[in-house]
Amino acid sequence: MKFKLFHENETSKERVKEFLDRTKDENPLHNEENRILPGMYVLHLLTPYISKPITGLDIIFEKFSLFPATLETQIEYLEDRTNFEIVNERDRAKYSCTIFHQNSSRISNSKKLDAIFKIPGAVQRKVQGTDLFPKGTIGIYNRQSISFNGHNSHEMGELTFENIQKNGKRGLNINLSYNSEGKIIAEGTTFATVIDERVIYRAIKESQKKGFW
Numbered sequence: 001m002k003f004k005l006f007h008e009n010e011t012s013k014e015r016v017k018e019f020l021d022r023t024k025d026e027n028p029l030h031n032e033e034n035r036i037l038p039g040m041y042v043l044h045l046l047t048p049y050i051s052k053p054i055t056g057l058d059i060i061f062e063k064f065s066l067f068p069a070t071l072e073t074q075i076e077y078l079e080d081r082t083n084f085e086i087v088n089e090r091d092r093a094k095y096s097c098t099i100f101h102q103n104s105s106r107i108s109n110s111k112k113l114d115a116i117f118k119i120p121g122a123v124q125r126k127v128q129g130t131d132l133f134p135k136g137t138i139g140i141y142n143r144q145s146i147s148f149n150g151h152n153s154h155e156m157g158e159l160t161f162e163n164i165q166k167n168g169k170r171g172l173n174i175n176l177s178y179n180s181e182g183k184i185i186a187e188g189t190t191f192a193t194v195i196d197e198r199v200i201y202r203a204i205k206e207s208q209k210k211g212f213w
Contacts, residue, residue, distance in 0.1 A: 005071070006073065008068035012067070013067065017032070025038060029138065034204050038120070043059060043117070045071070046073070046097065047109075049075055051077075051082075052101035053105065054100070055105075057097070057098070057144070057147075060095070060096045066204075069091065071086050081101060082101070083097070105149075111155070111156055115156040119176065123190050127164060127172070138196075139192045139195075140193040143190075143191040149184060149186065151183045151185060157178050160179055162176060162177055170194050171191070171192070172190075172194060174191075176190065
């Protein structure tokens, strides 16, 4: 087991904004006023600690954290996977991530991770304003799973949304894939919750008051 502490300067508003601009994520929850730390930014921080080829990923976001934040991280290296447990004690937030290493492909880890980082912004642009995601609501990203196939492609290709369906009253399950040269390079599912924006903004303000922001 390995331990890593990410300090507030590593989750500063400048670094988070740079990441959001690069990944084209325009979710207002992550702007300078609301300051919810993007889950994919947490995954971005873990990048230097992923030492083997990535063949799959499952990341779960439990309760939001405000940035800047201090993140306590436990890293467990196993033969076929790497487990990460990330906690922000101040906001009682937790992120759990498992990276699988079961085969290899020609696509680099950096290209795979860049493709994963861009999913939240693409999902929002796809569903925002539809019947599934009406005006006055906002999406909370709960979980992302994805697996990479062993095709001999060098590129991730194009992101395609295969199926979008409701899960209960407020949940959304979004099946997606990356395709290149007629082959499915990766397949995954985004799990999100659609909430009245007044509810989430009220919760953010309460958290900010407790933290004396």
